[in-house]
Amino acid sequence: MAEVSIRQAVAADAATIVRMIRALAEYEQLLDQVRIQEADVLRDGFGPRPRFECLLAEIAGEAVGFALYLDDYSTFEGRAGIFVEDLFVTDAARGRGVGRMLLARLASIARERGATSLHLIVLDWNPARVFYDRLGFTETRGWLPYGLSGAALDRLAADDR
Secondary structure (H helix, E strand, O other), rough: OEEEEEEEEEEHHHHHHHHHHHHHHHHOOOOHHHHHHHHHHHHHHOOOOOOOOOEEEEEEEEEEEEEEEEEEOOOOOOOOEEEEEEEOOOHHOOOOOHHHHHHHHHHHHHHHHHOOEEOOOOOOOOOOHHHHHHHHHOOOOOOOOOOOOHHHHHHHHOOOH
């Protein structure tokens, strides 16, 4: 059985990152919402002002998982953290420790950078919640995610004029 390797993604991986995002969206039954293109990944992950970073998990040179992450900040603690926007392992690689390896690498990166936490959001039906619980993640009860986008974002932005 081939060994799993974890590495930092580079610009040449843009197509792979898009493919992994699409696989995640398909798993979450949200593929119809995916708009990201390679150009977006190149601009926002590898351009002059990177907005995210990405780890790739590979077996024999083939991507089998990824973790897309960015810095966050706790004003209460006065410390940085890492927010895991996406974490995904392909069906074929599940059960081989790939997800744990990706999160372990993120924990190491967090500590190297002086960050005090890792955060992520998981769908309530996702069986990976058991996995996160086993690793020591805790559900943040009492906090509800809110979002603003599209026309509502445009309306609020218009109030700034």
